[in-house]
Amino acid sequence: MELLKEAKERGLPLTIPEMLKRSAGLYPDRPALTAREKTGDRTISYGQLLKEVEALAKGLMSLGIKKNDRIAILGPNSPEWAKVYLASGFAGCINVPIDSLLSDNEKQQLIAKAEVKAAFVASRFIDILDDLPKGFPLPKHVICLDYNCEDLGLKVMSLEDLKAAGQKKKGKKFPKVSKDEVAAIIFTSGTTGVPKGVMLTHWNIVSDCIACSMAVDIGEERFLSVLPMHHTFECTAGFLLPIYCGCHITYARSLKSKYIMEDLRSCRGTVMLGVPLLFQKMKEGIERALDRAPAHKKLVFKAMWNLVLAAEKAGNPNMGKKVFKSLRKKAGLDSIRYFVSGGAALPPYVPLFFRRLGLDIIQGYGLTESSPVLTINPLERPKNESVGPPLPGTEVKVVDPDNEGVGELAFRGPMIMKGYLNNPEATKEVLDEEGWLYTGDLGFVDEEGYVHICGRAKNLIVTSAGKNVYPEEIEFLLNKSEIILESMVFGKDVKSGGEEVCAVIVPDFEMLAQRKDQDSLDENKLNKIMGLEVKKVNRQLASYKRIKHFYVINEELPKTSTKKIKRHLFNLQILNKKPSKR
Numbered sequence: 001m002e003l004l005k006e007a008k009e010r011g012l013p014l015t016i017p018e019m020l021k022r023s024a025g026l027y028p029d030r031p032a033l034t035a036r037e038k039t040g041d042r043t044i045s046y047g048q049l050l051k052e053v054e055a056l057a058k059g060l061m062s063l064g065i066k067k068n069d070r071i072a073i074l075g076p077n078s079p080e081w082a083k084v085y086l087a088s089g090f091a092g093c094i095n096v097p098i099d100s101l102l103s104d105n106e107k108q109q110l111i112a113k114a115e116v117k118a119a120f121v122a123s124r125f126i127d128i129l130d131d132l133p134k135g136f137p138l139p140k141h142v143i144c145l146d147y148n149c150e151d152l153g154l155k156v157m158s159l160e161d162l163k164a165a166g167q168k169k170k171g172k173k174f175p176k177v178s179k180d181e182v183a184a185i186i187f188t189s190g191t192t193g194v195p196k197g198v199m200l201t202h203w204n205i206v207s208d209c210i211a212c213s214m215a216v217d218i219g220e221e222r223f224l225s226v227l228p229m230h231h232t233f234e235c236t237a238g239f240l241l242p243i244y245c246g247c248h249i250t251y252a253r254s255l256k257s258k259y260i261m262e263d264l265r266s267c268r269g270t271v272m273l274g275v276p277l278l279f280q281k282m283k284e285g286i287e288r289a290l291d292r293a294p295a296h297k298k299l300v301f302k303a304m305w306n307l308v309l310a311a312e313k314a315g316n317p318n319m320g321k322k323v324f325k326s327l328r329k330k331a332g333l334d335s336i337r338y339f340v341s342g343g344a345a346l347p348p349y350v351p352l353f354f355r356r357l358g359l360d361i362i363q364g365y366g367l368t369e370s371s372p373v374l375t376i377n378p379l380e381r382p383k384n385e386s387v388g389p390p391l392p393g394t395e396v397k398v399v400d401p402d403n404e405g406v407g408e409l410a411f412r413g414p415m416i417m418k419g420y421l422n423n424p425e426a427t428k429e430v431l432d433e434e435g436w437l438y439t440g441d442l443g444f445v446d447e448e449g450y451v452h453i454c455g456r457a458k459n460l461i462v463t464s465a466g467k468n469v470y471p472e473e474i475e476f477l478l479n480k481s482e483i484i485l486e487s488m489v490f491g492k493d494v495k496s497g498g499e500e501v502c503a504v505i506v507p508d509f510e511m512l513a514q515r516k517d518q519d520s521l522d523e524n525k526l527n528k529i530m531g532l533e534v535k536k537v538n539r540q541l542a543s544y545k546r547i548k549h550f551y552v553i554n555e556e557l558p559k560t561s562t563k564k565i566k567r568h569l570f571n572l573q574i575l576n577k578k579p580s581k582r
Contacts, residue, residue, distance in 0.1 A: 003207050003393035003414050012210060014179040015202035016089040019209070019244050024050035027246040030220075033079040034250040036263060044079060046246065052163065053083055057090035057174060059166030060118065063141050067092030067175040070114050070185065074098040074107065075122030075145040077229050077251045080159060082239060084120045084145070085229075089202070092175035095184040096197075097230035104128045110187050112136045114197065114421070120145050126156060179203035185421055186232050186368050197421030198368045200232075207414035208236055208371040209244040211391035215376045216362065221247040221337070224269035226260060226278070232372040233342045237364075238273045247271075257285060265332035272336070275343040279350050279361060286331075286357075301327075308356050321358035328358055338362050338379060342372075344564055345453060347476050348384035363387055365451060369430065369437055371415040375451050386450040391415075396451060397436070398444055402468070405444040406454055410436045442470070459567065461491030464498030467544040474545065477537045478503065483511045484533060488557055488565055492549070502579065503550040505530050506557060527552055527580045549579035 006012075013019040023032075028047035035042045044052070060071070071088045073095060075081055088095045096114045098107055100122075107128055111119060118141040121129065129142055143157045183202040187195040212218075223242045227234035242249050250267035253259045255278075264272065290301060304323050311319035328334045338360040341351070351361040360379055365387035366372035374396075377388030390396045394413035401407035416437045419427035430438050442460065443453040455470035462468060471489035478487040485508040491499030507530060512521065521529075530552050538546040558566040 003210060004203070007207070007210060013206055013244070015177050015206060016086065016183055016240065017174070017177060019206055019240070020050055020053060020086055023243055023246045030246055031248045032243070033082055034248065034267065035079050036250065036253050036266065041250075041266075042079070049083070049086075053086045053090060054174075055163045055166035056083055056087035056159070057166065058169040058172050059162035059164075060087065060091045060093065061172060061174075062165045062169055063118065063162075065091060065093060065117055065141070067177075068094060068181070069117040070094045070096050072096045072098055072111050072114065072116040072119040072121075072139065073145075073230070074100060074111075074119065074125050076100060077225050077234075078145065079251065080145050081120075081229055082249075084159075085235075085239075086243075089177065089183060090174050092177050092181075094182050097184070097186060097235065099187070099230050100125065100228065104131075108132055108136055110195070111139065114185060114187075117141065118143065120159075122146050177202060179206070180418075182418060184235075186230075186235075188368050196423060196426055198232075199418040199421055200371050201418050204371045204415050204417060205236060205240060206244070207393070208373050208391075209241045211393055211413075211415065212237060212241050212373055212376065213245055214392045215378070217379070218245045218247070221245070221270045222267055222335075223247055223249045224252055224260070224264055224267055224272045225249050226252045226255060227273055227275065227343075231343070232368045233366070234273060236371055237340065237342065237373060257281060261332050264336070268335040270335055270337040271340065273340045273342065276341055276346040276350065277344075279339065279341055279346070279354070283350055283353050305356070312356070317355065318358070320356045324358045333359060340364065342366065345472060345476075347479070349480070351382070351384050365453060367437075367439060369417045370411060370413070371417070373415070374411050374413070377450075383450050386446070386452050388451065389449045390451065396445060399438065401444065406442055406468075407444070408457055409439045409441050409443045409451065409453075411439065412436045459490075461489075461499050461501055463500065463544050464494060466498070469501055469545050474501065474503070474537065474541065474547065477540055478505065478533070481533045481536075483508050483515075483529070485509075486557060486565075488567065489547070490567070500548045501545060503534070503547045504557070505534075505550055505552050506555070507552065509554075523552075531580055549581055551579050 007014060013022050024046045028045065030046050031043050032046045032049045033044050071093045073081060073084055085095050096116055098110055115137065116139050119129065119139040120143045122145045126144065129138065132138055141157065143159060143162055145159060179202050181201060182199045183205055184200045185197045186200060187197050221242065223238060225234065225238050227238060229235050229239055239249065250263065250269065252263045290298065308320045308323055336359060340362045342364050346363045351363060354361050362377055362379060364373050364376045366374040373391060374394055375388045375390050377383065377386060390411065391413070394411060397410050398405065398407040399410050412435045416435060419431060440457050441453055442455050442457050443451060445451055455472040459471045460468055461471060474489045475487050478484055485506045487506065488504045490502055492502045494500050507526065530550065534547050534550055560566060
């Protein structure tokens with residue numbers, strides 16, 4: 001399907017400013033954005049949003065900001081973050097969202113690398129611009145995202161002052177923005193080293209929104225925004241897609257599960273995006289609550305659960321929607337239509353668990369380089385072990401498949417990036433002349449067209465016998481243990497050639513402390529306990545996949561802001577001890 005042709009025939013938007021203007025025209029009085037604050041909820045309608053965005057855009061232009069200038073945004077999720085992102089598009093500028101969880105030096109490096117002309121910064125991060133190392137270019141204009149920052153050292157403008165300046169420029173016209181111009185530069189999270197600036201055009205992003213809306217039934221939804229907006233998954237699927245569809249977005253106050261549940265109840269959220277770790281924690285929280293429940297309630301739940309399992313075997317996978325209706329209401333989850341998981345692989349048992357409770361989880365797949373969504377697992381016929389078929393207008397192929405049909409996945413479609421900022425060599429490594437994006441992910445496509453991910457090509461372990469081992473498969477089994485917090489599986493070179501399978505294990509000390517016989521844990525006892533868990537996993541694996549050595553560490557593994565392990569930062573030398581054998 002040619003998305004561009006269909007969009008033009010149906011009069012659909014091709015740029016981000018056109019997208020907001022369309023929704024404001026269709027739904028002027030419908031609530032668009034809500035911030036939950038101590039003084040009460042603060043909501044803005046689509047009509048008001050368009051007026052404020054246009055005023056901010058004209059305010060930028062009044063400062064001398066020109067078309068294609070770059071604008072940094074650094075701060076937590078908020079209506080103000082959203083307004084600035086949209087206003088930059090109206091002014092013809094390029095957004096550069098910055099990850100607020102990076103170190104101060106990393107933030108400074110990215111702002112300098114992007115050569116931004118203006119920076120919209122939350123007050124808590126203003127100091128990093130007041131303390132730039134020698135030689136770092138300071139943005140010409142600094143605007144505070146949340147309140148007047150006159151007393152914070154730098155010459156800082158407030159958002160209200162910028163908006164007021166724009167409102168005085170009533171007759172000023174916005175520059176013409178074409179669909180193929182760059183709308184945003186997103187720096188990758190850096191799981192494999194130095195971040196690269198992914199250049200996404202207006203049509204890259206808007207086409208992804210259109211394709212997602214065709215693949216998933218989106219009505220007048222109420223989104224709860226939890227994930228950081230600087231990440232492409234939340235920015236496209238949790239911000240711009242809802243704007244395109246005329247939905248209402250409420251910004252969660254915190255990532256803490258207590259506040260998420262309160263915010264869900266308050267906004268009566270119907271859709272929430274999350275990373276697999278969030279849904280895993282929600283699952284564990286539900287299970288802990290059940291463990292603490294009185295014996296009679298446990299018996300009732302078990303009977304209901306068995307009824308759902310029996311119905312599932314009989315061909316009715318949705319019995320949980322009826323059986324657990326009151327439980328979902330009590331938990332504040334009765335308004336949810338579905339959750340959406342992205343950013344990393346979702347273990348199949350997690351969506352299965354939620355589905356049995358009557359809650360659907362849609363799993364998708366994508367990369368920053370693809371705006372980011374490429375596939376979506378359909379609600380009506382999901383496969384928990386798959387990431388679903390490609391979006392409308394998107395092609396997939398398996399490059400150099402092995403005997404089992406597994407090879408590198410490549411995709412082509414209108415959402416594929418323009419390239420990496422100032423890095424043509426890196427662009428050529430992943431993007432060919434025919435527009436195919438080589439993902440670096442290994443997988444296969446089944447007979448029904450569903451895509452299955454096996455793991456990252458760079459993480460692949462090749463044994464001395466030439467067998468391929470996917471670390472993610474073994475990590476999935478290890479992480480199912482209630483006393484393992486997380487793990488990382490890797491290959492270690494052996495003298496005979498090839499690699500042997502090793503693992504780093506982080507115990508869940510909170511769960512270990514609940515065991516009656518674990519009052520005191522020395523190193524030897526801990527290694528013995530973890531060794532038993534490794535043995536259990538090894539029994540489930542083919543001989544060439546089994547873990548040969550493992551390390552037990554006390555600290556969590558280094559991760560990106562979307563909770564992916566930074567494998568390149570892990571150094572076995574920091575362990576200062578020999579591995580345990582299994």
